[in-house]
Amino acid sequence: MxxxxxxxxxxxxxxxxxxxxxxxxxxxxxxxxxxxxxxxxxxxxxxxxxxxxxxxxxxxxxxxxxxxxxxxxxxxxxxxxxxxxxxxxxxxxxxxxxxxxxxxxxxxxxxxxxxxxxxxxxxxxxxxxxxxxxxxxxxxxxxxxxxxxxFDPGVVNAYARLAVDDYFDTVDSIDIIDINAGSHGRYFATNFDPEINFREFTGRVMTWQDREWKINKMFEVRKDWDLPVVGKSPSYLTGHDEIHSLSQHLDVPTIRFWMGFGDHYINVFTVLNSLGLLSEQPVTTAEGLEVVPLKVVKAVLPDPSSLAPGYTGKTCIGDLVKGTKDGKSREVFIYNVADHKEAYEEVGSxxxxxxxxxxxxxxxxxxxxxxxxxxxxxxxxxxxxxxxxxxxxxxxxxxxxxxxxxxxxxx
Amino acid sequence: MxxxxxxxxxxxxxxxxxxxxxxxxxxxxxxxxxxxxxxxxxxxxxxxxxxxxxxxxxxxxxxxxxxxxxxxxxxxxxxxxxxxxxxxxxxxxxxxxxxxxxxxxxxxxxxxxxxxxxxxxxxxxxxxxxxxxxxxxxxxxxxxxxxxxxFDPGVVNAYARLAVDDYFDTVDSIDIIDINAGSHGRYFATNFDPEINFREFTGRVMTWQDREWKINKMFEVRKDWDLPVVGKSPSYLTGHDEIHSLSQHLDVPTIRFWMGFGDHYINVFTVLNSLGLLSEQPVTTAEGLEVVPLKVVKAVLPDPSSLAPGYTGKTCIGDLVKGTKDGKSREVFIYNVADHKEAYEEVGSxxxxxxxxxxxxxxxxxxxxxxxxxxxxxxxxxxxxxxxxxxxxxxxxxxxxxxxxxxxxxx
Known part of the structure; x- marks a missing residue:
């Protein structure tokens, strides 16, 4: 041990x-x-x-x-x-x-x-x-x-393995869906390190479709889901870690990741990104100071851990798996729902x-x-x-x- | 001489x-x-x-x-x-x-x-x-x-003096209106130094109304005008230099300044301002670098002089003056219309x-x-x-x- x-x-x-x-x-x-x-x-x-x-x-x-x-x-x-x-x-x-x-x-x-x-x-x-x-x-x-x-990557990988092993004979697609239907009450904040959060969305969106890497732009492909507890939820095709291992380890032709975003998040992100403020490449101010814009954006945003006390609502994250079992088509959603307030009460986050x-x-x-x-x-x-x-x-x-x-x- | x-x-x-x-x-x-x-x-x-x-x-x-x-x-x-x-x-x-x-x-x-x-x-x-x-x-x-x-301040002050001296016996109000109906074709840019431009709008809006200073918030009061050449133009009550001298030198109870803004400008401004990125007060990055957010925003925005070659459209700036002359109410708009392309061809700006x-x-x-x-x-x-x-x-x-x-x- x-x-x-x-x-x-x-x-x-x-x-x-x-x-x-x-x-x-x-x-x-x-x-x-x-x-x-x-x-x-x-x-x-x-x-x-x-x-x-x-x-x-x-x-x-x-x-x-x-x-x-x-x-x-x-x-x-x-x-x-x-x-x-x-x-x-x-x-x-x-x-x-x-x-x-x-x-x-x-x-x-x-x-x-x-x-x-x-x-x-x-x-x-x-x-x-x-x-x-x-x-x-x-x-x-x-x-x-x-x-x-x-959780994602992590638990959703285990959900995928479980589906392939126990629920299906063949799996056609896995759509990993991550919806945060919670509210922190601030004008804008990221739920974890803004630098890491924004980096997820400033690059290309790579997904695994028909056994090939496919490239999209962020916020190009939208899909609305009706999920347990959190209800109707808009989401966007997003590049994410787990696609890069699941595609190599499981025999599944299509693996996508969908992250939930509200219009307000997208607007703030689009403004910052269009202006170049989410860049990890340094710029030089008129005064000659070299600075990475993304690090300044991080400095002005709320510390994600400061959001915890007032956070309410729930998250729903899971794998929607489609395939066949015993010759019949089958569709299963394996998921978890977590509650912001309960988390805060238990562990302060x-x-x-x-x-x-x-x-x-x-x-x-x-x-x-x-x-x-x-x-x-x-x-x-x-x-x-x-x-x-x-x-x-x-x-x-x-x-x-x-x-x-x-x-x-x-x- | x-x-x-x-x-x-x-x-x-x-x-x-x-x-x-x-x-x-x-x-x-x-x-x-x-x-x-x-x-x-x-x-x-x-x-x-x-x-x-x-x-x-x-x-x-x-x-x-x-x-x-x-x-x-x-x-x-x-x-x-x-x-x-x-x-x-x-x-x-x-x-x-x-x-x-x-x-x-x-x-x-x-x-x-x-x-x-x-x-x-x-x-x-x-x-x-x-x-x-x-x-x-x-x-x-x-x-x-x-x-x-x-021009503003400057020419619009001369317009005000002219109106008071030559066009009216008493002046009730002067509304200075500044509309840029031009297009630079970029996602977002300011027409002069971004640092100075944004500073105009991050503070309180002070105007002279009924011989008193009145305070509003930026983008709180909107007025739509129908102006020569540029046509229908939305504008917002804005604090501006000339109000602070005209109010002291002319016997006019109400002097306001209205600047034209499109929805896109307001959205970008609101996002940057709400996040604290237009602040002139330094913040410290996670790496310990002290930096003024507004100077970083300036560094990522286009240099205003770089907009000149592709700029099209016109500006209309003038004074709408209301008062009485010979016992009758009178309303006069004294103004200039300028053309971006002609300016560029003549002087490169x-x-x-x-x-x-x-x-x-x-x-x-x-x-x-x-x-x-x-x-x-x-x-x-x-x-x-x-x-x-x-x-x-x-x-x-x-x-x-x-x-x-x-x-x-x-x-």
Whole structure:
């Protein structure tokens, strides 16, 4: 049993991860939280104590760490005796944290694909640009590295695996749908790091259609859904991490991702993007100061974690899978509904952070128990989905399955 | 006769001023152009030669100058032997350039009110915050300083004076209307320095109504006009320089300023302003860089002078004056229509720069001739309007007067 966990990052998702690890510290042992700003880690530790989240007596400690520094990260893993590293920091640090894990033999997991701050939307499949180049290295060292173990990517990959294995003989298409029907009451805000959020939408939209990569522009293709709980929801075809692994691991001709956006979000995004304010390339002011516009936009927007107290409403994220079973066509929607206010009451974060953080902890628990301790680099759809979904149901993100008029809890 | 002119600034308005001075170098003698970036001045000089704008053989020279530096500005005035300084640089340099003029005895004129980079919309009347504090200093030195000698403020002040003197016994209201019905073909651009442009609209809207300052919010009060040439035009109540002198110098109970805006401009402005991106107060990025958002917005927007080549359409700016004459109520619209393409063909700038720059040159010519050499600080409405309007008619900005069905050139 792998013990002692190191959480990297101190944003809204890290807050959820810390609380959930604390709620399961019989599994995890010591909990360490590290980020560039130690104060933010200390606030998370204080919040864990305040909400009495620790299941039993145990260690929870804050650390200052520049996770771009492999040696410093290795040293902290060793000092803390951590055998599992949950990386929910900026996606810019994924590769350096992975290096530290390989060097120390600790298991690694993250919730979003690695990014280079200077590039947007590289060639498909994205995982081949950085992560998969290191598969052999992980296998050789016997190090477990689980990529994209949040909700999307993460839980939706497990839903896809489940559908292919248990619900269908052949799958024609998987449409992953992510709707946030919540309200934060601000003029405008992003639900996670604005820099990362906007980067998702400034590049090309790449999707997998008829076994080929297809390119669209953002907000070019709209589809309106009628979903459980959240009701009628407009969404737009969006490029997203999980398409880049599911398309390579599952025999499914069409895999698309749809993200829900309201008109107001699209208007603000369009204005900022059209003006060049979402660019990751520096501009020079009249006074000669070199500055990246996107970083200034991030600086003026609300800190996503500040939205949590007033956030109301629900999210609905799931996989709409179409195919055939026993010679008949079949359509199944496998999904979860989460509530912003309940998330805040439990762990002090809003629903978007909750849905990303809880699966990472579930995956870490399965590494600890050995069920997902793969000793190599894997994406979530390469692992058995049932233990993951069962555990998620117990720790806060129950799965439901809708087929025709039937809408049942997954069991 | 005052000779030799120094133009401060190298933007679109300075380009117009340089060409118009060159076209009248029999009046002006040597022409010097100075700005922070000497290269921009050299480009203007090259454009003057290219368009063969010099009326007769003469000097036109470019200089590098930090106009915030009084001593350097004095030295250049003395070296160039300039007796008239046309300040069309940033409104942040007005007071330092004025100091250099007072010290050297050169006449001063500008086209916009002085601003402190760190403040927006100070107490009314605005001219009392900086300019009018120096009236005695100018009078004592016998230095002519003409404030706000562009189109608005400037020509519209002369229209107001003319109306009060010649067209009415009593004036009830003056509505100054500024409509740009032109099109630059870009997603979004401002017609002059974005920093100055946006600053006009981020503060409170102050207008003079029933002999009192009245406060509104920007885009709160809309009025649609049906104007000569440009036709139906939506406009919004806007705070503007000229209200702050006309209200003090003319016996008119209500003086308002209306600027034309399309829905697209308002949407972009509202998004940027609501997010805090138009703030002149610095923010700090996650990386610790301190930066003024408005300066970054300026850096990503098109350089206003780059709009000129493709600009089409017309502007209409004028004073709608209501009052009584010989016991009867009367309503007169005194106005000018300018054409973007014609301006570009003549002087290489678009119409907004043209309407701001030509009046400054006309005012300078009247200083040179002695007609407007007031030997003290004045606003345009304190000077006789007819010589100014006559001269403007000859050098490119003819005035028209509309009353009922009659619409005649001013004579």
């Amino acid at each position: 792998k013990k002692n966990v190191l959480v990297i990052g101190a944003g809204g998702v890290a807050q959820v991860v810390a609380h959930k690890c604390a709620q399961n510290n019989d599994v995890f042992g010591d909990i360490h939280i590290a980020s560039r700003t130690a104060e933010k880690c200390r606030q998370i530790v204080a919040s864990v104590h305040e909400k009495k989240s620790l299941k039993g007596p145990g260690v929870i400690e804050a650390h200052e760490l520049d996770a771009m520094d492999v040696e410093a990260t290795k040293a902290l893993i060793q000092k803390a005796g951590s055998r599992i590293v949950i990386n929910v920091g900026s996606p810019f640090v994924n590769m350096t944290v992975l290096s530290a894990c390989i060097a120390t033999g600790a298991a690694y997991l993250d919730t979003a694909i690695h990014e280079d701050p200077a590039k947007v939307c590289e060639s498909a499949p994205w995982y081949a640009n950085y992560e998969w180049k290191r598969r052999e290295e992980c296998a050789k060292a016997g190090v477990t590295a689980i990529l994209g173990a949040g 809003q629903g978007i952070s909750y849905t990303a953080g809880v699966p990472a902890v579930a995956a870490a628990m399965l590494i600890a128990s050995g069920e997902w301790d793969a000793k190599k680099m894997v994406n979530v759809e390469e692992l058995p989905p049932r233990p993951f979904l069962d555990l998620l149901g117990r720790i806060g993100l129950p799965t439901r399955v809708k087929e025709g008029e039937s809408d049942q809890p997954f069991a | 005052k000779k030799n002119v120094l133009v401060i600034g190298a933007g679109g308005v300075a380009q117009v001023v340089a060409h118009k001075c060159a076209q009248n170098n029999d009046v002006f003698g040597d022409i010097h152009i100075a700005s922070r970036t000497a290269e921009k001045c050299r480009q203007i000089v090259a454009s003057v030669h290219e368009k063969k704008s010099l009326k007769g053989p003469g000097v036109i020279e470019a200089h590098e100058l930090d106009a915030m530096d009084v001593e350097a500005t004095k030295a250049l005035i003395q070296k160039a032997g300039s007796r008239i300084v046309i300040n069309v640089g940033s409104p942040f340099v007005n007071m330092t350039v004025l100091s250099a003029c007072i010290a050297t005895g050169a006449a001063y004129l500008d086209t916009a009110i002085h601003e402190d980079p760190a403040k927006v919309c100070e107490s009314a009347p605005w001219y009392a915050n900086y300019e009018w504090k120096r009236r005695e200093e100018c009078a004592k030195a016998g230095v002519t300083a003409i404030l706000g000698a562009g 678009q119409g907004i720069s043209y309407t701001a720059g030509v009046p400054a040159v006309a005012a300078a010519m009247l200083i040179a001739s002695g007609e407007w050499d007031a030997k003290k600080m004045v606003n345009v409405e304190e000077l006789p309007p007819r010589p100014f309007l006559d001269l403007l008619g000859r050098i490119g900005l003819p005035t028209r007067v509309k009353e009922g069905e009659s619409d005649q050139p001013f004579a």
